[in-house]
Amino acid sequence: MAVVFPRFLNSPLPSSFSPPSPRPQIFASSSPMDVTPRKYTDFPFVSAPHRNLMVDLVSTMENRLHSQLKPCVVPSDVQYYYTPNRDSHGSLYIRSGHTSSQVDFVLGSWIHCKLPTGGALNISSLSAYLNASTDAPNFLIELIQNSPTSLVFLLDLPPRKDLVLHPEYLQTFYENTRLESLRQTLEKLPEVQPYYSSALYIRCLTSPTSIMIRINTEGGGAGRMEEIIKDHVDPVAKEVLGIWLEQCACGHRTVDEEGKAYLERRDGLIKNKTIEIDIGSSFPRLFGPDIAGRVLEVIREVYNG
Amino acid sequence: MAVVFPRFLNSPLPSSFSPPSPRPQIFASSSPMDVTPRKYTDFPFVSAPHRNLMVDLVSTMENRLHSQLKPCVVPSDVQYYYTPNRDSHGSLYIRSGHTSSQVDFVLGSWIHCKLPTGGALNISSLSAYLNASTDAPNFLIELIQNSPTSLVFLLDLPPRKDLVLHPEYLQTFYENTRLESLRQTLEKLPEVQPYYSSALYIRCLTSPTSIMIRINTEGGGAGRMEEIIKDHVDPVAKEVLGIWLEQCACGHRTVDEEGKAYLERRDGLIKNKTIEIDIGSSFPRLFGPDIAGRVLEVIREVYNG
Numbered sequence: 001m002a003v004v005f006p007r008f009l010n011s012p013l014p015s016s017f018s019p020p021s022p023r024p025q026i027f028a029s030s031s032p033m034d035v036t037p038r039k040y041t042d043f044p045f046v047s048a049p050h051r052n053l054m055v056d057l058v059s060t061m062e063n064r065l066h067s068q069l070k071p072c073v074v075p076s077d078v079q080y081y082y083t084p085n086r087d088s089h090g091s092l093y094i095r096s097g098h099t100s101s102q103v104d105f106v107l108g109s110w111i112h113c114k115l116p117t118g119g120a121l122n123i124s125s126l127s128a129y130l131n132a133s134t135d136a137p138n139f140l141i142e143l144i145q146n147s148p149t150s151l152v153f154l155l156d157l158p159p160r161k162d163l164v165l166h167p168e169y170l171q172t173f174y175e176n177t178r179l180e181s182l183r184q185t186l187e188k189l190p191e192v193q194p195y196y197s198s199a200l201y202i203r204c205l206t207s208p209t210s211i212m213i214r215i216n217t218e219g220g221g222a223g224r225m226e227e228i229i230k231d232h233v234d235p236v237a238k239e240v241l242g243i244w245l246e247q248c249a250c251g252h253r254t255v256d257e258e259g260k261a262y263l264e265r266r267d268g269l270i271k272n273k274t275i276e277i278d279i280g281s282s283f284p285r286l287f288g289p290d291i292a293g294r295v296l297e298v299i300r301e302v303y304n305g
Numbered sequence: 306m307a308v309v310f311p312r313f314l315n316s317p318l319p320s321s322f323s324p325p326s327p328r329p330q331i332f333a334s335s336s337p338m339d340v341t342p343r344k345y346t347d348f349p350f351v352s353a354p355h356r357n358l359m360v361d362l363v364s365t366m367e368n369r370l371h372s373q374l375k376p377c378v379v380p381s382d383v384q385y386y387y388t389p390n391r392d393s394h395g396s397l398y399i400r401s402g403h404t405s406s407q408v409d410f411v412l413g414s415w416i417h418c419k420l421p422t423g424g425a426l427n428i429s430s431l432s433a434y435l436n437a438s439t440d441a442p443n444f445l446i447e448l449i450q451n452s453p454t455s456l457v458f459l460l461d462l463p464p465r466k467d468l469v470l471h472p473e474y475l476q477t478f479y480e481n482t483r484l485e486s487l488r489q490t491l492e493k494l495p496e497v498q499p500y501y502s503s504a505l506y507i508r509c510l511t512s513p514t515s516i517m518i519r520i521n522t523e524g525g526g527a528g529r530m531e532e533i534i535k536d537h538v539d540p541v542a543k544e545v546l547g548i549w550l551e552q553c554a555c556g557h558r559t560v561d562e563e564g565k566a567y568l569e570r571r572d573g574l575i576k577n578k579t580i581e582i583d584i585g586s587s588f589p590r591l592f593g594p595d596i597a598g599r600v601l602e603v604i605r606e607v608y609n610g
Contacts, residue, residue: 162467162469162470163506163509164467164506164509164510164571164574164575165467165570165571165574167506167574167578170505170506170509174505175505180505187501194499196492200475200479200480200485200513200514201468201469201472201475203513204468204469204475204513205469208505208508208509209505265470266469266470269469269470269472270469273472
């Protein structure tokens with residue numbers, strides 16, 4: 001699914017908001033101008049419960065998959081990048097799986113952009129893609145915050161087969177797990193509304209138990225948002241990651257040659273469409289064509305790997 | 306999709322509610338006991354805006370598809386059926402398409418059941434299935450009302466292909482039409498909440514622009530519900546039917562032999578799963594095993610036809 005996710009927001013930025021012209025430069029984190037080098041696991045600029053959740057998820061995933069993952073070899077100017085005026089910062093983290101692993105790669109990203117309104121847009125995401133040796137679902141989490149009282153939260157195990165044609169797959173991964181009951185837990189909160197991606201293709205990628213919600217705490221303020229993240233979003237996200245690690249990443253599935261070819265075709269199409277939707281959208285607008293191009297080249301490489 | 310739809314409701318009936326025992330009999334509409342023979346297009350027991358909408362939809366569909374449809378040959382004791390104590394009534398209407406038509410069949414159903422709470426459950430539905438000479442989407446509308454101030458409304462053109470693998474199909478029928486904007490029209494009403502079918506398989510059958518909502522007008526009463534049906538539900542439903550008639554039922558699509566085989570397999574699986582979900586659920590509970598069995602036999606026949 002999406003990597004850099006502003007597309008999920010319905011017009012997060014006024015059209016007058018554009019990166020500094022004419023051509024923003026990329027500063028490596030070793031640049032003398034860079035006094036605050038950042039890495040993916042820093043999750044700066046966000047509240048403590050938001051940061052703690054993401055740090056815990058990354059560390060749980062790394063600990064469980066440890067020996068299956070290669071080190072992160074993303075170039076330093078893509079591991080951390082920012083526009084010259086420092087209004088927009090981002091970080092990318094990728095660890096590919098070893099040949100013997102079912103994990104294709106794990107990909108994390110955060111973005112922080114000052115908004116012309118005075119606020120900021122913060123997007124934290126972590127996704128994990130499996131390879132064609134298994135047909136088990138992938139993992140995706142994203143927190144998109146454009147004010148302290150507004151959060152779009154996406155959490156899903158996106159299926160890798162047409163669930164209409166494969167009811168036994170639906171049963172194994174969705175009906176026989178706690179995913180639906182976890183979805184309902186969040187749905188019940190009065191601050192929660194459903195969230196619809198403006199891209200219909202992105203909607204098609206989700207499972208029937210996907211959590212795609214907008215949380216609005218304007219009445220209760222930023223404190224209530226932090227409380228919701230800590231008490232509700234955090235435990236649900238950790239339980240969903242646990243289900244994915246046990247039953248998907250580390251479970252065993254038999255896939256024949258025909259099934260492998262199908263998965264490779266479907267996974268490949270999803271990755272290409274996802275990048276196309278993102279590239280055509282707001283990422284170049286947030287970081288300018290040079291930085292966007294450089295980051296997307298790295299993503300394309302691991303996607304087509 | 307579903308034919309008799311109580312399954313869409315999360316426990317519409319208390320478990321103590323069951324049809325009169327020991328074995329309810331079927332009374333043909335010609336029975337001397339039957340002083341109120343009913344037909345599908347009567348839509349009795351519901352408000353005028355609800356009835357007008359359904360009557361208009363059936364008549365629009367019949368007028369547009371006129372020469373393509375065979376007459377309804379459903380046996381009279383299935384065209385209209387009820388339990389001996391007359392607490393539960395139902396009607397079924399089916400018109401198959403001629404061999405030269407792209408329409409497989411049109412199926413309508415209404416159900417009225419007194420609830421032990423004193424209220425009543427009313428379900429009106431109309432669906433249309435295309436055959437494998439085209440891969441265009443089907444049509445489905447359902448209104449499920451278990452009180453004058455509460456309505457579950459489902460309206461969709463369920464896709465007949467995996468949209469993830471066929472983005473051009475998504476574009477033709479969903480991105481290039483007004484379906485998403487029609488969905489948003491209803492979503493904006495303050496009385497509207499999203500509706501999730503308790504059956505995950507049913508959720509998988511819907512398109513990304515499907516309307517699956519619960520309308521609650523407890524504050525505004527039954528009058529406000531009638532107003533919403535007349536001013537919002539009615540025009541949206543008619544526009545969606547118009548899109549389906551022009552672009553799906555009467556549009557031209559090229560399907561090769563492999564495509565036909567795929568559609569037959571997928572359509573068949575959906576019909577079988579849908580009946581299975583309904584049979585295992587509340588239909589026999591509402592009408593008893595005899596009536597439910599007789600009605601479902603007719604449906605199975607046309608589904609497998």
